[in-house]
Amino acid sequence: MEAKNLWRFLFLSTVVVIISLVSWLHLPSYSNKEVLNCDSGWCTSKNRFYSSARPKEIKNPSFSSFSTHDHQSEIPKHPLDPLTIQEFNRVRTILSSHPLFKSSSSYTLSSVVLEEPDKKLVLKWKKGDPPLPRKASVVAAVKGVSHVLTVDLEISQVTSLETGSASGYPTMTMEEMVGVLEVPLKSTEFNRSITKRGVNLADLACLPLSSGWYGTPVEENRRLIKVQCYSKEGTVNFYMKPIEGVTVLVDMDRREVLAISDDGQNIPVPSGANTDYRYSIQKLNGELRLLNPISLEQPKGPSFTVDGHLVKWANWEFHLRPDPRAGIIISQVKVRDPDTLKLRNVMYKGFTSELFVPYMDPTEGWYFKTYMDAGEYGFGLQAMPLDPLNDCPRNAYYMDGVFASSDGTPYLQPNMICIFESYAGDIAWRHAECPITNLKVTEVRPKVTLVVRMAAAVANYDYIVDWEFQTDGIIRSKVRDGNSV
Amino acid sequence: MEAKNLWRFLFLSTVVVIISLVSWLHLPSYSNKEVLNCDSGWCTSKNRFYSSARPKEIKNPSFSSFSTHDHQSEIPKHPLDPLTIQEFNRVRTILSSHPLFKSSSSYTLSSVVLEEPDKKLVLKWKKGDPPLPRKASVVAAVKGVSHVLTVDLEISQVTSLETGSASGYPTMTMEEMVGVLEVPLKSTEFNRSITKRGVNLADLACLPLSSGWYGTPVEENRRLIKVQCYSKEGTVNFYMKPIEGVTVLVDMDRREVLAISDDGQNIPVPSGANTDYRYSIQKLNGELRLLNPISLEQPKGPSFTVDGHLVKWANWEFHLRPDPRAGIIISQVKVRDPDTLKLRNVMYKGFTSELFVPYMDPTEGWYFKTYMDAGEYGFGLQAMPLDPLNDCPRNAYYMDGVFASSDGTPYLQPNMICIFESYAGDIAWRHAECPITNLKVTEVRPKVTLVVRMAAAVANYDYIVDWEFQTDGIIRSKVRDGNSV
Structure with a gap:
């Protein structure tokens, strides 16, 4: 929020009213039509929740080619x-x-x-x-x-x-995160430790774990990362099969193993039986499958417009851009004052500044886990392509991100952000005159909001970030975990 | 919630599984078809928020005749x-x-x-x-x-x-609440006080205000009520025109004025200009009207069944009944265990026990305001007919209440409760494998819930009571005020 100068406010308000007289440019269209089922005359959602069809596989967004948008x-x-x-x-x-x-x-x-x-x-x-x-x-x-x-x-x-004047070290690139995972395999000590536990090296799924900062000599002038691994033998849910106690300290720039901590020999790797969470694998009983399709429908199309990165909806106007670190940056948020009809500046810039995840367990394999999930891994870098009808409803508009890889070449994060009008059948405002007064008044305003959404998969965490705009002037910023919504 | 006996649980679970094999009876149908706009081939909502049509007037539910349901x-x-x-x-x-x-x-x-x-x-x-x-x-x-x-x-x-053995006094009937409003007009002192303030007696809108209990002799063996009035001259929003300081103490059974407190002569009655909140009166600017229609659609119909008062949906089953005091009583809530496929009892009875509204202002006209909005006025008695498409979405099923008037004759509270599946485009659960691990997994379950709703208009308060059932086993009980949702 910002303190405003009256004259600037008056000037900008006037300017914006004039601008608003000019016709708006791009009406968002329903994209991803191919995933819809329009057989019945109705275009209805094929939400995974209702369908037994196997989920479509997605491509790794880091290596996607440029798609529909030009x-x-x-x-x-x-x-x-x-x-x-x-x-x-x-x-x-x-x-x-x-x-x-x-x-x-x-x-x-x-x-x-x-x-x-x-x-x-x-x-x-x-x-x-x-x-x-x-x-x-x-x-x-x-x-x-x-x-x-x-x-x-x-x-x-x-x-x-x-x-060299900046404090701290540069953030990790995707290439660095992926690259360090090969480093432990160069160590015979590491390989022996893994095979001793009965895990095939081909079944390893490893993660680059930011290692915090503890002021020790080994940390000086080095970008360090710790690698821990899981076994993906027999399940995609490898997080259920941790190789507990094996932590490899790696110099990220030199791609060298500096130290291996190995104190969990007596902790068995779980079997992984019945841990697959995929819908296509689940043997759900019939009672849980009874839901009929449900969809948010707008026969005249959405009410918002997207002109490049400028979004206009109801009494709101704001600028929206994908960012490799913050994920979504919302700028120049303005709301139209119903009395003056002028746009008022309410927020110059808003974004997820950080998401700090300290585990606070003092043991060797856990003490260093003090992740900065936005600043170290990048909410934008880890953003997953949103799955139409599952991550966002059918009336959603999708926006891609364009980021630079570590050699500077641009690449696409497709469907990184979705924008849609949400309506849950709820009430924004109501007043009825009660039976006592016998006045014939019943007034209700249904609640419709505009949602800007992205989802970042930072290792085992799925962060769903929503910016929600209400017609009453409220902005809600929500960060939810995919496992506990 | 209840502690459960194992054998009772096993017995009931078995019984319910057998019952569930028998086909369910009534599929709820879309009611209130007449308020829908199906001109375009789409049946779309005509939510008041989008339409300039004047709201349909509603009949006072206390005096409604029996309608569609038999x-x-x-x-x-x-x-x-x-x-x-x-x-x-x-x-x-x-x-x-x-x-x-x-x-x-x-x-x-x-x-x-x-x-x-x-x-x-x-x-x-x-x-x-x-x-x-x-x-x-x-x-x-x-x-x-x-x-x-x-x-x-x-x-x-x-x-x-x-x-005479019960503590306290019987609750007010609708007839008593309405009846006491005529009593002050029998007093020339009251009438003089009103006209001295420039208010026409024909413009009075008065309310029966429960007067608390302060242990004074005048309260003994009497059912007392206080009456305060507003002027409805020039606006339906009479709450904006209080006749401040005039409080009439009335014996509800004898219909007699016991005392008049009159200490607000110097407080003017506000003009009421520009206080009408009705959509048909509002001069909203064009920007606020830009929203296109939006609707929750279920082309194959709702997924829940209502057999009398027994509701079944997804993994849930419960009994639902209207009640003059509590509004909604939910009973015998059961959820199907995905492992055993058996129904488990999770709640025997749930309802709004009370809604206490103490104003905590020590002045003469306010100190006694310690309303029990459910127990004194009745959430069911004050329930308003739900306004289709405004109070509940188009896929809602409506249930009437049948209550007794003060002479025992039954009357109808039409459309008192609605039941619908809610979908806001949100995510119930998601997990995607992050770009780092390069595994092709993206799993999302869209969030659909079942909502049971009523709205009680207790004088100037609109209470929206929602019971929400989630497929993950969570029951949410929400009471929201219509002015601050």
């Missing part, structure tokens, strides 16, 4: 729009000719995102104005040294370069 | 089914020949409801068994003395009669 030709329409594919590629070109990167055969780009223009400039900017200069903020590791750069896309130059 | 020929199917019209009439006949009522020209029946059979008998009873003996519990006031009676409908006799 992201290749996308150009920014708003100062806060995320970097486009063309912009990511230009950043890469500019960096490749910079002395820092020219002199090194390999480097890692830990983060490439929009560098937001100054808030004052953004607030002044209005549709039709010349675009504000586009800049990228880059965090790069070159020969083990971190650099924070600003790349000006206007003048094709690195305009700012700070080296 | 309540006249209804017979109880379950030991906990509420009294039927025929049973109410038989109670009245039995009472009229009883010496207590024969000897009196007038009496008031404050409450006539089912006297529940012993819990052990109810738990043993199963469908197909002979019906348990039906009894009514009656609270009657005869010549100012209270009596609590049990009427056995099997043998057509009053089998129990306690006189």
